Amino acid sequence: MAFFTLKEITEDTNEYISDLSYRIKRGEQESLIKMPIGILFLSEKDEIEWINPYLQKYFGKNEVLGKKIADVDEELASLIKENYKKKGPLEVAWGEHRFQMLIQTDIHAVYLMDITRYAEIEQHDQNTGMVVGQIFLDNYDEVTQTMTDKKVSNLSNYVTNELSNWARRFKMYLKRVDDDHFFVVAYTGVLKQLEDEKFKILDRIRERTSKQNFPLTLSIGIAYEDDNLAALARLAQSNLDLALGRGGDQVVVKTPNGQARFYGGKTNPMEKRTRVRARMISQALQELMSQADQVFVMGHKQPDMDSVGACLGIRRIAAMNKKKCWIVLDKDNLHSDVQRLMEELEQYPDIKGKIISTEEALEKTTEQSLLIMVDHSKPSISASKELYTKLINRVMVIDHHRRGEEFPENPVLVYIEPYASSTCELITEMFEYQSKESEPINKIEATAMLTGIIVDTRSFSLRTGTRTFDAASYLRSVGADSVIAQHFMKENADSFLQRNHLIDRVEFIGDHIALCAGEANKVYDPVTAAQAADALLTVSGVEASFVITQRRDGKIGISARSNGKVNVQVVMERLGGGGHLSNAATQLENVLVNEAREQLLDILKKEN
Known part of the structure; x- marks a missing residue:
């Protein structure tokens, strides 16, 4: 049983x-035939051995079995070949559809899942994110203050109409909130279109108003990728402040955690600083000094004459306000002109004794100390990053370069004027508002500051305004010696030969750009590279010059110069550097000279 x-x-x-x-x-058999995934089996010779009905639909009624995949569809064959050895599913575009592709190499099988609908939903979601923008008319007050009411009204109507038409064209919401301020709301899909055309509205308004002899420029701050509208509005305002800090006439686009993207900034910023602002900054500086127990001032790494001259100027202003001031300087890494200045300072022990190293500065600092950064605003290139970190909440910035994305976190006072020729010019103006009973600036300080102005303006040929000549005139009146200034700027024989060697390696990119790259394993002085870039700019027809060299610290340096028609600052920012529209530079790590040259050429090609 x-x-x-x-x-x-x-x-x-x-x-x-x-x-x-x-x-x-x-x-299994039914799923291979009926499930909504395309399946393709290939032979060793890339011939189609089997195809399921779902994938056959994409080929229509064409007979494909036994044929080479390349003969049936070159695009699909190319996709399979490109991704044959890649692991995991990949998203690919084939024809008008998007697919997830998976390849099993051991059995020569290709799986294709049509995700077009999901991709469209995802794209729609990406294109409908909220974008908030703040638009500011940079120089509206300056332009309109001498105009009649009728002309002001006409100009205002013109700008409003242009911006309204622009907003209508891109389906944006635009609201005027003040005479010189607009608010705009759009979608992320529209932002991509605006970036693709590089915000042509900037050029249009500038060019049209210039023809009417009332040149007006715009600055725009744009923010996106945040569900909080209030946070977006604040970020848009912050981006607008960054655009204005860089000289205006440009757009800054940035997400809360992303890097800023810059558009425009093609023209030299118009001078907007006034004697009133210089006096207010001077008074604010005096107040900060009075609250501090001591002052530290530092320029950027490998300081030039403008940087060191500015430090000497600040030290003198501190002395006029009866405050001890220390100049933080790396004496082992100086240009030849600064070295000559240091030799001259041997005759001025009071000044010489105030020049200290980073280590000495860190020992002397207290919670009441004030740090002044001159001729730069990027903490990463400061003479002492450690000192900046220690006094991070007691930092003032005085600079004439356009502001970059990297900036001190919480500065107590900022004086950035991209319209000025040099930092020495800005600081020279402050002497007018110091006590007349104090000991005035002496000969060597005045000469160093005058040299800083001469170097940065290339002997008063670039970025030179009436205020520049006023500053130079003042420095001459208090004892600046032009003969000593020329002595500081002289180059030695090695530097002269090195500069000519660089110039001899020049190549011309198009009709207006000169580029030369130094020898791969040869170290060049950064000053020599800058002088070579200056010299190339004197060649007829050259509007911009770039010199690429190996530096002593192993990095690759690029010095860029222009006559104002090419914005070399934007080019250098693409490579992590910065500067002015006509004077900029960058330093690259872990690359060779030739690789840096190729990177630069790629950027120049995109910019043009």
Whole structure:
């Protein structure tokens, strides 16, 4: 009895397993044929051995079995070839559809899942994110203050109409909130279109108003990728402040955690600083000094004459306000002109004794100390990053370069004027508002500051305004010696030969750009590279020059110069540097000279 029962159970089990195996096998076969995933089997010779009905639909009624995949569809064949050895599913575009592709190389099988609908939903979601913008008319007050009411009204109407038409064209909401301030709301899909055309509205308004002899420029701050509208509005205002800090006439686009993207900034910023602002900054500086127990001032790494001259100027202003001031300087890494200045300072022990190293500065600092950064606003290029970190909440910035994305976190006072020729010019103006009873600036300080102005303006040929000549005139009146200034700027024989060697390696990119790269394993002085870039700019027809060299610290340096028609600052920012529209530079790590040259050429090609 037990035997028959066991036999019956065994037969039932075998029948069940057989039926289940059949159903599984049939399910596998049915799924291969009917499921919404394209399946393709290829031979060793890339011939189509089998294709399921779902994928056959994409080929229509064409017979494909036995044919090479390249003969049937070159695009699909190319996709398979490109991704054959890649692991995991990949998203690819084939024809008008998007697919997830998976390739099993051991059996030469290709699986294609059509995700076009999901991609469209994702794209729609990406294109409908909220974008908030703040638009500011940079120089509206300056332009309109001498105009009649009728002309002001006409200009205002023109700008409003231009911006309204622009907003209508891109389906944006635009609201005027003040005479010189607009608010705009759009979608992320529109932002991509605006970036693709590089915000042509800037050029249009500038060019049209210039023809009417009332040149007006715009600055725009744009923010996106945040669900909080209030946070977006604040970020848009912050981006607008960054655009204005860089000189205006440009757009800054930035997400809460992303890097800023810059558009425009093609023209030299118009001078907007006034004597009133210089006096207010001077008074604010005096107040900060009075609250501090001591002052530290530092320029950027490998300081030039403008940087060191500015430090000497601040030290003198501190002395006029009866405050001890220390100049933080790396004496082992100085340009030849600064070295000559240091030699002259041997005759001025009071000044010489105030020049200290980073280590000495860190020992002297207290919570009441004030740090002044001059001729730069990027903490990463400060003479002492450690000192900046220690006094991070007691930092003032005085600079004439356009502000970059990197900036002190919480500065107590900022004086950035991109319209000024040099930092020495800005600081020279402050002497007018110091106590007349104090000991005035002396000969060597005045000469160093005058040299800083001469170097940065290339002997008063670039970025030179009436205020520049006023500053130079003041420095001459208090004892600046032009003969000593020329002595500081003289180059030695090695530097002269090195500069000519660089110039001899020049190549011309198009009709207006000169580029030269130094020898791969030869170290060049950064000053020599800058002088070579200056010299190339004197060649007829050259509007911009770039010099690429190996530096002593192993980095690759690029010095860029222009006559104002090419914005070399934007080019250098693409490579992590910065500067002015006509004077900029960058330093690259872990690359060779030739690789840096190729990177620069790629950027120049995109910019043009």
